Amino acid sequence: xxxxxxxxxxxxxxxxxxxxxxxxxxxxxxxxxxxxxxxxxxxxxxxxxxxxxxxxxxxxxxxxxxxxxxxxxxxxxxxxxxxxxxxxxxxxxxxxxxxxxxxxxxxxxxxxxxxxxxxxxxxxxxxxxxxxxxxxxxxxxxxxxxxxxxxxxxxxxxxxxxxxxxxxxxxxxxxxxxxxxxxxxxxxxxxxxxxxxxxxxxxxxxxxxxxxxxxxxxxxxxxxxxxxxxxxxxxxxxxxxxxxxxxxxxxxxxxxxxxxxxxxxxxxxxxxxxxxxxxxxxxxxxxxxxxxxxxxxxxxxxxxxxxxxxxxxxxxxxxxxxxxxxxxxxxxxxxxxxxx
Ligand code: NAP
Ligand code: 12T
Numbered sequence: 630x631x632x633x634x635x636x637x638x639x640x641x642x643x644x645x646x647x648x649x650x651x652x653x654x655x656x657x658x659x660x661x662x663x664x665x666x667x668x669x670x671x672x673x674x675x676x677x678x679x680x681x682x683x684x685x686x687x688x689x690x691x692x693x694x695x696x697x698x699x700x701x702x703x704x705x706x707x708x709x710x711x712x713x714x715x716x717x718x719x720x721x722x723x724x725x726x727x728x729x730x731x732x733x734x735x736x737x738x739x740x741x742x743x744x745x746x747x748x749x750x751x752x753x754x755x756x757x758x759x760x761x762x763x764x765x766x767x768x769x770x771x772x773x774x775x776x777x778x779x780x781x782x783x784x785x786x787x788x789x790x791x792x793x794x795x796x797x798x799x800x801x802x803x804x805x806x807x808x809x810x811x812x813x814x815x816x817x818x819x820x821x822x823x824x825x826x827x828x829x830x831x832x833x834x835x836x837x838x839x840x841x842x843x844x845x846x847x848x849x850x851x852x853x854x855x856x857x858x859x860x861x862x863x864x865x866x867x868x869x870x871x872x873x874x875x876x877x878x879x880x881x882x883x884x885x886x887x888x889x890x891x892x893x894x895x896x897x898x899x900x901x902x903x904x905x906x907x908x909x910x911x912x913x914x915x916x917x918x919x920x921x922x923x924x925x926x927x928x929x930x931x932x933x934x935x936x937x938x939x940x941x942x943x944x945x946x947x948x949x950x951x952x953x954x955x956x957x958x959x960x961x962x963x964x965x966x967x968x969x
Contacts, residue, residue: 632660633966635957636695636719638687638710639702640664640675643792644724647950648699649677657954658961665691666702692717696966699953700724715751718967720960722753722953726838729754729846736849739955740897741768745852746959751967753956758948759783759839759862759871760846765921765947766940767877769895770888771851774879774934778857781843784865784872785828786912789944790815798866816864825864837862870912871944875937882934888926897947902926910941918943919951 665687674681692714701724735745787794801811801821828839843860902924910922929935
């Protein structure tokens, strides 16, 4: 198979750099690669397969001859440039929240709804990181027992907010340990040694946008509007790896052993659940890994058919870069990259 011309918009960011690593790791068929970012990065170089490549300015003209464009340069940039990229004939896989709920745009997690890719019109959206890891774990259970309701609380790493947030947590830890005051620029309050019950902006209903992304995206990806979802999303002082406490109520009863078996044989999931040996998923172990880790599987004894579990994944890999590249692989497998 001949290689593809790939563009990465936001190549210098946390997600963009991880995309380059994932493309390399998985031997994605790359004929050539274009690294795009803002004027701030023009003149910089990034390494791809051992070669130093120049970063170019993202513009409407960046996409002529490009087969697939992976976008992770923020919602505004996606809104502005994804349509012209699609018009130029390439397929855009967009990591921002700009297009996710657009009915014309498939929202895809390859383990869950790969078939939705088929309907694309030039843009495919990558879901929110917290949603991705949750639906990977819940879809196999939904198929067997039909999930009626999901209650989720997240413990989200700062890397989800990008390079500046990683630097803010590092800087605050260093300052506080030296008896100085923490500087807060990215987050409204100190994140070091703290938990912030706010991710993204507040909406009129009192929930945050991140919480409503989990509610709405879950229904769209699972293809089932009847699932009731409620979420509380919390930022914690962790660098990489989102953790989630997830409670589900199902139509059919599932035992803990059944849940373990279903998840152990499902794609993209690693069950880590030996309480007697103190084995459970943790962010520090999930960081750098591709799988979604599930443990602490228990029956919810307060209701008839309920299960509690703890779901952890690397938010930058499966939550962003890896899922986007997997969508690219699925596009190639299904011969859905457009030929003009
Ligand atoms: P980051 O580390 O702050 O990097 C931002 C990237 O976007 C940089 O490459 C930056 O280029 C580029 N950029 C910003 N404004 C631009 C513009 N006007 N024109 C061209 N490039 C521009 O952030 P990140 O963590 O990589 O996240 C990037 C985006 O990915 C987020 O805004 C979000 O939309 C998305 N994301 C999605 C998920 C998910 O849940 N799936 C998770 C994390 C992030 P410069 O270096 O030149 O400034
Ligand atoms: N605010 O792509 O700050 O919807 O962790 C992902 C991550 C938005 C998104 C974060 C965010 C998104 C964050």
